[in-house]
Amino acid sequence: AQSVxxxxxxxxxxxxAPVELRCNYSSSVSVYLFWYVQYPNQGxxxxxxxxxxxxxxxxxxxxxxxxxxxxTSFHLRKPSVHISDTAEYFCAVTPxxxxxxxxFGSGTKLNVKP
Amino acid sequence: xxxxxxxxxxxVKRTGEKVFLECVQDMDHENMFWYRQDPGLGLRLIYFSYxxxxxxxxxxxxxxxxxxxxxxxxxxxxxxxxxxxxxxxLCASSLSGTGxxxxxxFGSGTRLTVV
Numbered sequence: 232a233q234s235v236x237x238x239x240x241x242x243x244x245x246x247x248a249p250v251e252l253r254c255n256y257s258s259s260v261s262v263y264l265f266w267y268v269q270y271p272n273q274g275x276x277x278x279x280x281x282x283x284x285x286x287x288x289x290x291x292x293x294x295x296x297x298x299x300x301x302x303t304s305f306h307l308r309k310p311s312v313h314i315s316d317t318a319e320y321f322c323a324v325t326p327x328x329x330x331x332x333x334x335f336g337s338g339t340k341l342n343v344k345p
Numbered sequence: 346x347x348x349x350x351x352x353x354x355x356x357v358k359r360t361g362e363k364v365f366l367e368c369v370q371d372m373d374h375e376n377m378f379w380y381r382q383d384p385g386l387g388l389r390l391i392y393f394s395y396x397x398x399x400x401x402x403x404x405x406x407x408x409x410x411x412x413x414x415x416x417x418x419x420x421x422x423x424x425x426x427x428x429x430x431x432x433x434x435l436c437a438s439s440l441s442g443t444g445x446x447x448x449x450x451f452g453s454g455t456r457l458t459v460v
Binding site: 237240265267272273274275276277280321332333335336337338 | 349354380385386387388390393435437448449451452453454
């Protein structure tokens with residue numbers, strides 16, 4: 232079975248500061264990893280995904296994430312956040328043998344303050 | 346632009362009512378999913394479907410059923426709504442096939458309140 236842990240339920244940060252949102256996963260099989268973002272009153276949008284290759288992946292809006300297999304982590308980072316980045320962020324994994332079933336973390340609310 | 350459309354953004358229903366939540370996608374995706382989203386619990390899978398007239402239970406199917414008569418439409422049914430089903434409901438779709446993970450396309454969600 233797969234599980235995803237997002238340790239921080241809320242992350243407050245000032246505008247233009249860097250941010251890291253943490254994600255750890257547990258799986259007995261190889262997985263694909265994803266980050267989604269949910270703006271207020273909207274559905275989820277794909278930020279980025281790791282399938283294979285370089286462990287550092289870049290997504291939309293200046294976000295990037297690094298896959299660390301030994302630590303089973305996939306932390307999301309942005310060097311300088313904007314007010315418009317205020318949203319909830321979800322980490323998700325899907326087993327490579329059944330890549331259509333996703334397991335989501337509980338979400339991290341990023342609150343960017345002026 | 347590809348879309349997953351959920352028919353209602355907000356719904357208020359009474360306890361015991363039969364409730365239908367509709368989801369339509371225009372991407373010719375094989376897979377469709379229903380999740381509910383609750384604070385602190387993230388997204389939990391209710392039901393999913395890999396093909397027309399095919400359905401499988403997710404992690405929390407109790408109190409729900411689904412219908413997929415056409416490829417583009419996936420309906421979630423609350424047979425007798427209860428207050429603990431008050432939640433945000435998200436529909437998603439994805440492509441099938443081998444190879445790389447395709448990710449989901451989500452609808453905007455339906456916020457259901459059962460009173």
